[in-house]
Amino acid sequence: MKQKVVIKLSMSNHKSRAKALKIAVGQQGVESVAIKGQENNQLEVVGQVDAVVLATLLRKCLGKAELVSVGAAGAGDKNANKAETPAAQVQHGYIYPSYSQYAVAYDPSAYHYMY
Structure with a gap:
């Protein structure tokens, strides 16, 4: 279920706004992010996102959230659900590569050094 989360931040300059957007977009399940409010200090996130985790990450990196x-x-937007495209279903985030594990037998007699 999609949800809309609004978080009030203490953004004083463009760097903090960019950092807030980068953190929000990096979360899994986020579909759109916007900066809104009268003073451009509210972050609006739409998607399947955990609001508490997002607020905690923003608080750690930016201070007050x-x-x-x-x-x-x-x-209020009924047409958005009908016209859902496959591009809107892409989940953002880093995918960790899988590494294969191999068992290696160590034989100290196989290694001899010439000095």
Whole structure:
């Protein structure tokens, strides 16, 4: 279920805004991120995202982050649910590569050094 999360931040300059956007977009399940509010200090995130985890990450990196509202997204926008494209279903985030593990037998007699 998509939800809309609004978080109030203490963003004083463009670097902190860019950092907040980068953190929000890096979360898994985020579909859109926007900076809104009268003073451009609110971050609006839409998607399947854990609001508490996002607020905690923003608080750690930017200082003050206050969770303003969490609710269902698209309550007034009914056409967005009908015209869902495969591109909107892409989940953002880093995929960790899988590494194969091999058992190696160590034989000290196989290694001899010439001095």
